[in-house]
Amino acid sequence: MTTWEGLLFGIGFVTQPEVLVYCFLGVVLGTFVGVLPGIGAMAAISLLLPITYYVTPEAALIMLAGVYYGAQYGGAVSSILLRLPGTPQSAVTTLDGYPMAQNGRAGVALFTAMVSSFTGSVIGIVVLVLLAGWLSRAATAFGAADYAAMMILGLVAASTIGTARPAKGFAMVTLGLLLGCVGTDVNSGAQRFTFGQTELLDGINLVALAMGMFGVAEVIANVRNPARQGVMEKIGLKRLMPRRDDLRRMALPTLRGGALGSFFGALPGTGSTLSSFLSYSMERRIARQPERFGTGAVEGVAGPEAANNSAAITAFAPTLTLGIPGDPIMALMLGALVIHGIQPGPMMLEARPEMFWGLVASFGIGNLLLLVLNLPLIGIWVAMLRIPFNYLYPAILVFLCLGVYSVRGLTFDIVAVAGIGLAGYLLALARFSPALLLLGFVLGPLIETNLRRAFLISRGDPMVFLERPIAAGFVIATVALLLLPLWQAWRRRARASD
Amino acid sequence: MTAGARAPAIWKVAIAGNIVSVETGEVEEIPVKIQMTRRAVLACTAAFTAVPAFGQDTWPTEPLRVFVGFPAGSSPDTLARIVTDQLAQRLGQPVVIENRPGAGGVIGVQQMLVSAGDGHTFGTTINGPLTTAQRMMDSTGYDVETDIAPVTLIATSPLVLAVSADSDIADLDAFIAAAAADEEAIAYGSVGQGSGAHLTAELFATEAGVSMLHVPFTSYAEVTTSILGGEIDAGFMAPSAALPFVQAGTMRMLGITSAAPFAQAPDVPVLAGNAGLPDDFRAELWNAFIAPAGTDPDVIARLNTEITDIVADAAVQEQLLAIGWQGAPGTPEDLRERIVTDTAMWGDVIDRVQAQQ
Numbered sequence: 001m002t003t004w005e006g007l008l009f010g011i012g013f014v015t016q017p018e019v020l021v022y023c024f025l026g027v028v029l030g031t032f033v034g035v036l037p038g039i040g041a042m043a044a045i046s047l048l049l050p051i052t053y054y055v056t057p058e059a060a061l062i063m064l065a066g067v068y069y070g071a072q073y074g075g076a077v078s079s080i081l082l083r084l085p086g087t088p089q090s091a092v093t094t095l096d097g098y099p100m101a102q103n104g105r106a107g108v109a110l111f112t113a114m115v116s117s118f119t120g121s122v123i124g125i126v127v128l129v130l131l132a133g134w135l136s137r138a139a140t141a142f143g144a145a146d147y148a149a150m151m152i153l154g155l156v157a158a159s160t161i162g163t164a165r166p167a168k169g170f171a172m173v174t175l176g177l178l179l180g181c182v183g184t185d186v187n188s189g190a191q192r193f194t195f196g197q198t199e200l201l202d203g204i205n206l207v208a209l210a211m212g213m214f215g216v217a218e219v220i221a222n223v224r225n226p227a228r229q230g231v232m233e234k235i236g237l238k239r240l241m242p243r244r245d246d247l248r249r250m251a252l253p254t255l256r257g258g259a260l261g262s263f264f265g266a267l268p269g270t271g272s273t274l275s276s277f278l279s280y281s282m283e284r285r286i287a288r289q290p291e292r293f294g295t296g297a298v299e300g301v302a303g304p305e306a307a308n309n310s311a312a313i314t315a316f317a318p319t320l321t322l323g324i325p326g327d328p329i330m331a332l333m334l335g336a337l338v339i340h341g342i343q344p345g346p347m348m349l350e351a352r353p354e355m356f357w358g359l360v361a362s363f364g365i366g367n368l369l370l371l372v373l374n375l376p377l378i379g380i381w382v383a384m385l386r387i388p389f390n391y392l393y394p395a396i397l398v399f400l401c402l403g404v405y406s407v408r409g410l411t412f413d414i415v416a417v418a419g420i421g422l423a424g425y426l427l428a429l430a431r432f433s434p435a436l437l438l439l440g441f442v443l444g445p446l447i448e449t450n451l452r453r454a455f456l457i458s459r460g461d462p463m464v465f466l467e468r469p470i471a472a473g474f475v476i477a478t479v480a481l482l483l484l485p486l487w488q489a490w491r492r493r494a495r496a497s498d
Numbered sequence: 499m500t501a502g503a504r505a506p507a508i509w510k511v512a513i514a515g516n517i518v519s520v521e522t523g524e525v526e527e528i529p530v531k532i533q534m535t536r537r538a539v540l541a542c543t544a545a546f547t548a549v550p551a552f553g554q555d556t557w558p559t560e561p562l563r564v565f566v567g568f569p570a571g572s573s574p575d576t577l578a579r580i581v582t583d584q585l586a587q588r589l590g591q592p593v594v595i596e597n598r599p600g601a602g603g604v605i606g607v608q609q610m611l612v613s614a615g616d617g618h619t620f621g622t623t624i625n626g627p628l629t630t631a632q633r634m635m636d637s638t639g640y641d642v643e644t645d646i647a648p649v650t651l652i653a654t655s656p657l658v659l660a661v662s663a664d665s666d667i668a669d670l671d672a673f674i675a676a677a678a679a680d681e682e683a684i685a686y687g688s689v690g691q692g693s694g695a696h697l698t699a700e701l702f703a704t705e706a707g708v709s710m711l712h713v714p715f716t717s718y719a720e721v722t723t724s725i726l727g728g729e730i731d732a733g734f735m736a737p738s739a740a741l742p743f744v745q746a747g748t749m750r751m752l753g754i755t756s757a758a759p760f761a762q763a764p765d766v767p768v769l770a771g772n773a774g775l776p777d778d779f780r781a782e783l784w785n786a787f788i789a790p791a792g793t794d795p796d797v798i799a800r801l802n803t804e805i806t807d808i809v810a811d812a813a814v815q816e817q818l819l820a821i822g823w824q825g826a827p828g829t830p831e832d833l834r835e836r837i838v839t840d841t842a843m844w845g846d847v848i849d850r851v852q853a854q855q
Contacts, residue, residue, distance in 0.1 A: 046570040046597065050579075140727040184601075186714055188855075189634065189691025196636055198608060201601040268723060322726075323742055324719045328569070331719065335571025339579075341820055345742020409598050410605070456713055457685055457729055 003129060006353060010361030013354055019059050020365070026063035027366045030070020031374065034077070035381075037084045037396060038211045038403020041071040042329050047406075049336055057340035058355055062362040064333050069121065069312045069363070072272070073370050076113035076305055077381050081106055084215045084396065089272040089308040091210060091435045092280045095161065096293060096300030103296050106385065108242045110378045112298050113305045114371060116254040120306030121367040123258030124265065124313030129360060135266035135317035139324065142267055145454035145464045149474035150267075151447045154274050156478050158281040158439055161293075165431075172432050176440020179204055180448075187452045199412040208404045208417045209441060213434035215400045216421020219393045221428055242298075250302035253283045257306030265311030268318055268326035272311035273442050276304035277435075313363055320356050322346050557797050558618055561592040565613070565621040567606020569599040573738065573821050577785050578622040580817050581652060584808040585801075602693070603627040604638050607788070611640055614790030617797060622652065625784045626694065629840040633848045634692035642841075648833035649787040650802045652809055653823035656756035656782050657698050658766060660740040661732045662725050663748050670752045670773045673732070677708035685711040687721035687733040695721075695734045697847045698755055698781040702734070704850060705775050725749065736783070737762055738822030755781040761819055785823060786833055802830055 013019060033044040044067050052060035075090035080097035093113065100109035127135070142150075159173045182193045183203030194200040242250075257279040264275035283303040284293045293300050315326045323345035325331035334344040342352065349356050384392075404413045424434055454471075458464035465471045564582055568574040575597060582593040598609040603623050610621035628646065631638050640646070659673070667673045677684040688696035691714050703710050713730050715721045718739035724730045726748055733740075737760055743749035744763070753769040754760050757780050770779040787805055789798055806827040808814055815825045828836075 049570045140723055143724070143727055143729040184691075186690065186716055189714070191636055194636070198601050198605055198635070198637075198639060201604075201635070268719065322723075324723055331717070332569065332571040335576065338571075338573075338821055339576055343738070343742050343820075346746035346748060347742060408600060408605075409596065409609070410600075453713060453715075456711070459682070459711075 006357040007129065007361065009354065010357030010359075011364075013058070013358040014062070014361040014365050019062060019358070019362070022055065022059040022063040023066050023362050023366050024369055026066020027070040027073075027370050028373065030067040030072075031074040031370065031377075033067065034071035034074020034090075036074075036399050036403060037078055037082075037215050038207050038400045039406055040207065040403070041068045042332065043403070043406035044071070045329060045332050045336075049332070049339075052336050053339060057337055057342055058358050060336050060340070061333060061355065061359055062366075064336060065316070065359060065362065066366045068329055068333070069309065069366065070370055072309045072312050073114065073117050073374055075308075076117065076301075077110065080109045080113060080301070081381060081385055082396065083218050084400075085210060089276055090305075091214065091273075091438050092161075092276045092304040093301055094214065095280065095433075095435055096295075096297045099294065099296035100298070100301065101385075105296065106382050107378055108246055108298070109296075109301055110381060111242050111375070112246065112250050112301045114374045114378070116250060116257065116302040116306040117309040118367055118371045119254045120258040120261055120309035121313055121363065123255070123306070124262045124310030125360065125363050125367075127262040127310070128314050128317055128363075132317050132321050135314060136321040139266055139268055139318040139322065139326075142470060143454070143468060144450045144457060145468050146470040146474070147267075148447055148450035148454050149465055149471040149478070151274070151443050151450070153474045153478045153481070154278055155439070155443050155447065156481055157285075158277040159436065161277070161281045161284060161433075161436070168432055169436050172427075172434070172436040173440040176437040176442075177444035178440075179209065179437070180441045180444030183445075186445075186449045187456070197412070199410055203445065204420075204441075205404065205407055205413045205416065206442070207407050208413045209420055210438055211400050211404055212417040212420025213424035213427075213437060215396065216417060217424030217428050217434065219396060220421065220425040222389060223393065246298050249298045253279070253299040253303035254306040256282065257303035258310040261307035261310035262314045264307075265314035266317045266326075268324060272308035272315070273439075275307040275311045277439050279303040279307035316359065316363075319344075320359065321349055323348055557794070557800070558589050558591040560616075560618050561594055562586075562589065563594050563596055563613065563619050565596045565598055565606045565610040565619070567598060567600070567603030567621075567623055567627060570595075570597050572599075573736070573823075574603070574622065574624055574785055576821050577653060577818060577823055580814060581622070581787070581805060581808055584811070584814065585804055588804050588808070601635070602631060602690070604631050604635065607646070608639050610788070611645055611790055614792070617794060619790060620649070620793075620801070621788050622785060623788060624694075625786075625840060626692075628786070628788070628837050630692055630697065630844045630848065632841075633845055642837060645791050647789040647791045647793050647798060648830045648837065649789050649798055650805050650830060651826050651828050651833045651836060652785045652787055652805065653818050654756075654782040654784045654826045655736060655738075655823050656754050656760055657695060657734040658737050658740050658754050658760075658763065659702070659732060659752045659769070660725065660735050660744070660749050661752060662728060663750050664728065665731065665750065667731070667752070668750075670767065670769070673752050674706050674708060674773050676731075677703070677706070677710055681709050682711035684708075684732060685713050685730040687713050687715050687724050687730045689717060689721065690714050692848065694781075694783045695736075697844050697851070699734045700851050701781055701847050702755075702769065702775070702779075704847070705779055706773065722749075736822050741822075755779070756824075761824065762822070784826070784836070786836075788833075798830060 014023060029044060030041065033039045033041060045064050048064060072089065075085060076093050078084045079090045079093040080101050083094045083098040085091040085094055097109045159169055182200055184191055184201050191201060260279050261275040265272060280300055280303060283299045284290050287299060315330060318324045318326050319330045319334065325334050337344050401414050404417045427434065454464055465475050564578060566575050566578045578595055582595060586593040598606045604627045607621060607623055607627045610619060613619045628642050661667050667676055686699050688699060690696065696712060699710065718735055721733045721735060722739065722743060725733055740749055740751060741762060744751055751763060751766045753772065754766045755769055757770060759768060769775050771777040809825040809827040818825050
C-alpha cells in the first residue's frame with residue numbers, strides 16, 4: 001500500500017459513523033482528563049481498557065489514542081488558568097500561560113495553546129506519514145550513550161528557564177535530580193532513600209510531585225493571599241481573541257516547536273515532556289527580548305504546546321512500526337490489542353495496514369474535532385475563573401487527590417501530595433521555579449540510568465560518548481551551549497577595551 | 499496465625515484495612531462485620547486474618563476483589579482478567595480487578611493483605627513477590643509462609659534466550675563458546691536486578707560455566723530495542739516479547755528454559771540437556787491465585803476447583819498461550835511446594851550474584 005492509498009483507505013475507515021463516534025468519545029474524554037489536574041491519560045485509558053473488549057480493535061485503539069492526544073490539549077487549560085498543569089507535559093505552559101491569564105489575557109493564551117496544539121499535531125502527522133520508517137530506525141539507533149548525551153543537553157539547555165536568577169534555577173534542577181534518586185536503582189538494584197516504604201520503591205510518584213508542587217502549593221498561596229483572590233475574579237474577561245501582533249509572534253515558535261516535538265516524540269522514553277521544555281528554552285534563547293519570557297510571552301505558550309502535541313503523535317511511530325512502546329501509556333494501548341488477539345510487533349504494519357492507516361487518519365480527524373471542540377469552550381473555561389475561590393479551590397483539591405490516587409490506588413500518594421504541596425508552597429514563597437524541579441526529576445533518573453548503562457556496555461570506556469556519532473553530536477552541542485556565554489562575555493570585554 | 503514478634507506490624511495493617519474500607523463507602527458494614535467476627539477475634543489475637551466462617555452455600559455473598567500487582571494491560575493483568583471473567587460467571591458474583599502496580603508486584607500482594615478480612619479479597623501474582631522479593635528487598639512487609647494462603651498455580655511461562663538476527667551467534671553451542679571466550683564477553687539484558695530474566699541468566703551462566711555481563715533495563719521493550727540496535731548481545735525474554743521479532747526475522751531464539759518445547763515455538767530447543775547444561779535445567783516464571791492467610795479452607799477449596807476447571811478449558815488455554823502463558827493448574831499444596839522449592843532455588847542464585855557484587 002502506498003502512502004496515498006493508505007491515507008485514502010484510512011480516511012475511508014475513520015469516516016465510518018461508528019468509528020467516528022469512538023474517535024469523538026476519545027478526544028472529548030481526553031480533553032476532560034487533561035483539564036482535570038492529576039487525572040492523566042494513563043488513568044483514563046486504564047479505566048477504559050475493559051470497555052474496549054467489546055469494540056473492534058481498530059475502534060478501541062482509535063478511542064484510546066484520542067484520549068492520549070486529547071489530554072495534551074486539555075492539559076494546557078488548567079496550566080494557563082490556574083497554574084495547575086493537568087499533565088506533567090504541560091508544566092512548561094504555566095511559565096508564560098499563567099502570567100498571561102493574570103494580565104487578563106487568559107482567552108488569548110488558551111487560543112494560542114489550542115491553535116499551536118493543532119498545528120503541532122498536524123506537523124506530527126505529516127512527519128509520521130512521511131517518515132514513520134525512518135523514525136523507527138532512529139529509535140533503535142539510539143543507544144544508552146546517545147540517550148544520556150541527549151538528555152544532558154536537554155538538562156543544560158533548559159535548566160535556567162522560568163527564573164530570573166540562574167542560581168535559583170540550578171538549585172531547583174538539582175533538587176529535582178536528587179528527588180529522582182529516590183527508589184530502586186535500576187543498575188544496582190539498591191533501594192535509595194526509601195526508608196523501608198514499599199511505596200517508594202519505584203520512586204516518588206511523578207503525578208504526586210507535579211500536583212503537590214504546582215496544585216497544592218498554588219491553592220495554599222491563593223488562600224493566604226486575598227489580593228490574588230481578587231485578581232482571580234477579574235482576569236480573563238478583557239479579550240478572548242488574539243491581536244494581529246500575537247498571531248505574528250506565535251507562528252514561528254509553533255512551527256519550530258512542532259518540528260522539535262516530532263523528533264523527540266519518536267524516541268522511546270523521553271517524549272513530550274523533554275520536547276516542551278526544550279522548545280521553551282529554544283524560544284527564549286533566540287528571542288529578541290528574552291526578558292519577556294516568564295511575564296506572559298505568547299511564544300512561551302505556542303512553542304511548548306506545539307512540541308508536546310507533535311511528540312504525542314510521533315510517539316506512535318516506534319509503537320506501530322516496531323511494536324515497541326515508547327512510554328507506559330503506549331504499552332497500555334498495545335496491551336489493549338493483545339486482548340483482541342493482535343500481537344503487536346514489527347509485522348503489525350504489514351499484517352494489519354488498516355490499523356496503522358486508520359489510526360493515522362483518526363489523528364487528523366481527532367485533532368480537527370479537538371480544535372472545533374476547544375475553541376468555543378475557551379469562553380467557558382475562562383468563565384470558570386469567576387467561580388468563587390471558596391468553591392473552586394476545595395473542588396481542585398478533591399480532583400487532585402482523585403487524580404493522584406488514580407495512578408496507583410495508594411493512599412500513600414495522597415499523603416505525599418500534601419507534604420510535597422507544603423514544601424512547594426515554601427519554595428514558591430522564596431520564588432523558586434517548580435517547573436525546573438520537575439525537569440530535573442524527570443530527566444535525572446533517565447540520565448543516570450543511561451549514563452551508567454553506557455559505561456556498563458562499553459566496559460567503562462568513556463570514549464563511547466565520542467565514538468558514537470549521535471552521542472558525539474549531543475556532547476559537542478552541550479559543550480558549545482556551555483561555552484557560548486563565556487565567548488559572548490569575552491567578546492563584550494574585548495569590544496569594551498577597544 | 500499467631501501473634502508473635504510481628505504483632506505490631508499486623509496491627510498497623512489492620513488499621514489501614516479499616517481506612518480502605520471507609521474510602522470505598524462501606525462504612526456501615528464495618529461494625530456489622532466486627533460483630534460477626536467477635537468470636538473469631540477472641541480466638542485469634544491477630545484480628546485481621548480472622549474471617550467469618552462463610553459456608554460453601556452462602557459464599558460468595560458480595561463481589562470478589564482480586565488484587566493484581568501490575569498495571570492494566572500488562573501480561574499478568576490480562577491473565578488475571580481471562581481467569582476472573584470466567585470465575586465471575588461460575589460464582590454468580592462480579593469479580594473486580596484491583597491494579598496496584600509497583601515494586602515488581604509486591605505492592606499488589608501487600609494491598610491484598612491490607613484489604614483482607616472480608617473473605618472476598620484475593621490476588622493473583624507472578625512468582626517474584628512470593629519467592630525472591632524477600633531476598634531482594636529490605637522488607638516486603640509480609641511473610642509468605644504465614645500471611646499467604648495458596649489457592650492454585652494458574653500458568654507458567656518459560657524464558658527464551660534471544661539474539662539479534664544480525665548476530666554471528668547461530669545456535670546455543672556457538673553462544674556458549676562466545677561467552678566462554680572471555681569474562682563478560684557477552685552482554686545480556688534483563689528487566690531488572692533480581693528479575694526472573696536476570697536470575698535465569700545467572701543460573702544459566704553458572705550451569706554453563708561462563709560469566710556474562712548483566713545490563714539491567716526496566717522492560718522487555720527496552721531490552722528488545724537494545725538487542726536490535728546491536729548494543730547488547732542477548733537477552734532472556736518472555737516468549738511473547740520475543741516472538742513477534744522472530745517472526746519478522748529480526749531476532750533469533752537459541753533456547754528455551756522449560757522442560758519441554760514451548761507450544762508457541764516448538765522448534766526452539768530446550769536448554770536442559772543441551773550444550774552441556776544439566777538435564778534438569780528448568781527456569782519458569784509462574785502466575786498464581788492466592789488468598790490472605792485465614793481465608794476459610796472451604797472457600798479456598800471452591801476457588802481451587804473453579805479455577806482449575808477454568809484453566810483446563812481449551813479456549814482459555816488458547817487465550818493464555820496467546821499472551822505467553824501455559825496453563826498449569828494444581829492443588830493449593832502443589833503451589834505451596836512450588837513456592838518453597840523456587841524460593842530455595844532462586845535464593846542460591848541470589849547468593850551467588852550478591853557474592854560477586
